[in-house]
Amino acid sequence: MQRSEAHASHGGRQEVWQHDSSALGCSMRYAVYLPPQAQHQACPVLYWLSGLTCSEQNFITKAGAQRYAAEHGLILVVPDTSPRGADVADADGYDLGQGAGFYLNATREPWAKHYRMYDYVVEELPALVDAHFPTTSARGISGHSMGGHGALTIALKNPGRYRSVSAFSPIVAPSQVPWGEKAFAAYLGEDREAWREWDATELIAQARERLPLLIDQGEADEFLSTQLKPERLRAACEKAGHPLQLRLRPGYDHSYYFIASFIGEHIAHHAAALRG
Amino acid sequence: MQRSEAHASHGGRQEVWQHDSSALGCSMRYAVYLPPQAQHQACPVLYWLSGLTCSEQNFITKAGAQRYAAEHGLILVVPDTSPRGADVADADGYDLGQGAGFYLNATREPWAKHYRMYDYVVEELPALVDAHFPTTSARGISGHSMGGHGALTIALKNPGRYRSVSAFSPIVAPSQVPWGEKAFAAYLGEDREAWREWDATELIAQARERLPLLIDQGEADEFLSTQLKPERLRAACEKAGHPLQLRLRPGYDHSYYFIASFIGEHIAHHAAALRG
Numbered sequence: 001m002q003r004s005e006a007h008a009s010h011g012g013r014q015e016v017w018q019h020d021s022s023a024l025g026c027s028m029r030y031a032v033y034l035p036p037q038a039q040h041q042a043c044p045v046l047y048w049l050s051g052l053t054c055s056e057q058n059f060i061t062k063a064g065a066q067r068y069a070a071e072h073g074l075i076l077v078v079p080d081t082s083p084r085g086a087d088v089a090d091a092d093g094y095d096l097g098q099g100a101g102f103y104l105n106a107t108r109e110p111w112a113k114h115y116r117m118y119d120y121v122v123e124e125l126p127a128l129v130d131a132h133f134p135t136t137s138a139r140g141i142s143g144h145s146m147g148g149h150g151a152l153t154i155a156l157k158n159p160g161r162y163r164s165v166s167a168f169s170p171i172v173a174p175s176q177v178p179w180g181e182k183a184f185a186a187y188l189g190e191d192r193e194a195w196r197e198w199d200a201t202e203l204i205a206q207a208r209e210r211l212p213l214l215i216d217q218g219e220a221d222e223f224l225s226t227q228l229k230p231e232r233l234r235a236a237c238e239k240a241g242h243p244l245q246l247r248l249r250p251g252y253d254h255s256y257y258f259i260a261s262f263i264g265e266h267i268a269h270h271a272a273a274l275r276g
Numbered sequence: 277m278q279r280s281e282a283h284a285s286h287g288g289r290q291e292v293w294q295h296d297s298s299a300l301g302c303s304m305r306y307a308v309y310l311p312p313q314a315q316h317q318a319c320p321v322l323y324w325l326s327g328l329t330c331s332e333q334n335f336i337t338k339a340g341a342q343r344y345a346a347e348h349g350l351i352l353v354v355p356d357t358s359p360r361g362a363d364v365a366d367a368d369g370y371d372l373g374q375g376a377g378f379y380l381n382a383t384r385e386p387w388a389k390h391y392r393m394y395d396y397v398v399e400e401l402p403a404l405v406d407a408h409f410p411t412t413s414a415r416g417i418s419g420h421s422m423g424g425h426g427a428l429t430i431a432l433k434n435p436g437r438y439r440s441v442s443a444f445s446p447i448v449a450p451s452q453v454p455w456g457e458k459a460f461a462a463y464l465g466e467d468r469e470a471w472r473e474w475d476a477t478e479l480i481a482q483a484r485e486r487l488p489l490l491i492d493q494g495e496a497d498e499f500l501s502t503q504l505k506p507e508r509l510r511a512a513c514e515k516a517g518h519p520l521q522l523r524l525r526p527g528y529d530h531s532y533y534f535i536a537s538f539i540g541e542h543i544a545h546h547a548a549a550l551r552g
Contacts, residue, residue, distance in 0.1 A: 008537070061338050064536065067540075258285075261284070
């Protein structure tokens with residue numbers, strides 16, 4: 001594992017590391033923010049999953065999260081959004097292939113060989129992080145758009161593993177919207193039954209743990225009515241009795257300006273669960 | 277003047293505007309952040325000047341300044357760093373030509389036709405901003421690296437025009453370092469006497485107003501000993517009795533991670549002067 005970047009930030013350190021991933025079969029980068037507290041004590045970890053087209057860079061340069069992580073003593077870990085490299089399958093378009101891993105394990109070729117972002121985020125990356133950095137066992141998970149889908153599905157599929165979960169502008173029902181239909185058909189095949197375990201709205205009914213969901217959604221989001229449809233998750237949560245705090249924010253769009261405006265509240269939410 | 281971007285941000289609005297600049301003879305973009313207070317009342321303006329290679333985008337996406345501007349009720353105005361366009365002179369290298377205007381008025385060809393960033397920042401842009409947005413007459417100015425040079429020289433050359441000035445990692449003595457020597461030789465010619473009016477360290481001696489300077493400088497800045505040399509400004513301020521607060525920050529580099537870590541303190545400094 002090699003460090004490719006290191007910057008002082010809000011009294012702590014923003015780093016980027018590169019390593020060979022066995023889950024993905026390629027070299028991967030991830031970012032880690034170490035708050036000032038991590039110099040002296042173990043700290044909980046908040047995993048952040050980014051959206052379509054992003055790498056590990058977008059969140060660490062644009063969200064302004066380090067300030068709040070420093071305030072609350074949280075380590076932030078930010079993976080890339082897909083396997084990468086010249087020998088990794090790709091497709092035209094920003095919403096399939098590299099930059100668009102959808103945090104699942106693909107079962108169809110040419111994707112199945114490398115596209116195992118679920119295994120990477122749930123197993124390999126936390127093991128690596130816990131081996132190299134001063135972490136406690138307390139983990140939270142959050143993300144944006146495709147990464148919000150990732151955070152919700154990963155938390156719902158792994159009861160007990162995360163103490164807190166939140167999302168910005170998540171794709172809550174990928175099986176029912178164009179982004180998800182395109183990606184799932186390619187990665188998982190045409191049988192929609194196989195899609196259900198990667199769809200937060202489907203997973204809510206059978207959740208074995210009622211971990212509260214915190215979601216912020218901009219009402220001026222250009223993808224709100226076509227790709228995001230938070231009302232479908234709300235209906236599923238109401239039906240299942242699953243706790244959901246869905247905050248609709250007038251005027252906010254899908255950009256990092258939205259994330260930056262409310263990331264402080266999300267980090268405070270995670271810190272309350274993780275440091276409690 | 278046309279708006280090319282608008283995003284809700286921290287209760288206010290982050291916008292980008294495009295207009296035809298008469299000072300520069302080309303189309304220019306600039307960013308303006310309107311804090312929530314600007315919906316109901318006039319607000320002071322803090323001008324931010326960016327460094328080499330930047331456009332109006334870097335500061336607004338990476339510094340996290342909107343949070344603090346919203347807190348203090350400051351409008352932020354962020355111009356591009358040079359004239360732009362296919363018919364605007366340019367040069368190989370990141371440190372001359374487009375993206376490297378150095379906030380001066382060029383006197384040598386091929387630069388003199390368009391490279392008048394000083395006039396643009398001091399006269400044209402404020403007139404435009406004051407005509408279109410709810411501003412008070414209170415103005416501050418700040419910037420990073422080449423933009424720190426711009427903020428210091430513009431404030432020193434215009435007593436009474438700015439109530440506050442600060443800089444991150446500024447080029448304080450451009451006449452004496454490679455970045456400045458290259459740019460000044462091209463824009464102003466080889467006669468070093470003509471360089472003096474664009475050099476903060478030279479301007480300090482003759483300043484007609486003792487406006488206090490606030491400067492943050494990272495001690496791990498990769499350009500500290502070759503291009504920045506803050507000790508030269510300190511010596512000039514001591515000699516002239518000019519008030520300077522120079523804060524050396526151990527571990528911090530030249531990046532936006534440094535700016536983001538301390539922009540809150542700079543905005544509070546400007547707000548105290550501008551809203552007082």
